[in-house]
Amino acid sequence: MVKMRDVAKLANVSVATVSRVLHNPETVKEATRKKVLSVIEELNYQPNMLARQFRRNETNIILVVVPSIMNTVFSGIIEGIEYEASRHGYRVLLGNTNRKVENEYGLVELLKQKQTDGMILLSERMDSNYIKTLSEEYPLVLATAYIEGLKVPSVSIDNISSSREAVEHLIGLGHKKIAHISGPLQFAMSRDRYKGYKQALLQNNIEIRNMLVQEGDFTFESGYNQxxxxxxxxxxxxxxxxxxxxxxxxxxxAVKELGIDVPRNIAVVGFDNIGFSSKFDPALTTVAQPLFEMGQKSMKLLLQQIQGVPLLKEQYILECDFIVRESCGGKRKEKVITEKITT
Structure with missing residues (x-):
């Protein structure tokens, strides 16, 4: 059986260097890393993962807590997590909470009982102080949400500026009566997107009308009803x-059922750039989150904690893209209809 020292000898490096290439490759120079990986492939070296787990009391499993597997935003992030996890010999255990915070607290027990090596939270439903305490005791990353003042490793986007850009695009098209369907305002993400909406209006001297803001729950049905x-x-x-x-x-x-044309009579902008947004009729103008990259970065941060590598910084904010499609009328440059719509 080929052992790690055999790889080290043929690659003319130390056993510790081979170990770093396998478990923490970013700490090894590229030329050395390539040489070691080449020897590993040549010798068909297979690390003894079971022995490693027993020695370090590891499971090589990480827990991902997701509010709803039906939401395709989370599936994009999970894809990035799984890609990075598999590169380092880890498996992903998915904990679907069905938007119930009590289920999140229940899943945390897996972490406390050492049935998983770390946890990535794709939710901000649990008490922030509880999340902070967990992060001090266990490897943990909070993804998708940035909670101001909460010092835990996190990966997110700038929801405020991204939303502001989306609304400013509508203003640039001539709109002044712009409504907002928010997510649940108990969550920081929803409040930040609402804040970006308000900032865009205020900075362009447009009155904020409370009746034009309705709170949804991120589902298709709530968008329709609101x-x-x-x-x-x-x-x-x-x-x-x-x-x-x-x-x-x-x-x-909803507006189509009322006989109102999109975007001729009313422009619509969304957020996330889920897979179906480009296929919807009309194709949806939206803010595109870097979902795969968010997942990949979250997993990298978690691995650093598991391996005891000091974090250079705890909070990462990734950039979004604003994608203009047919639903806002921007591509067709139509004249904005500002009079009251009657049905």
Missing amino acids: MLKIMALEKTPTAIFAANDEMAMGAIK
């Missing part, structure tokens, strides 16, 4: 910014 409420107002908007793509699609379905 849009019907908005369109029942005496003064209807000419544009909608929804806090995610599913609600934006629900909103479009």
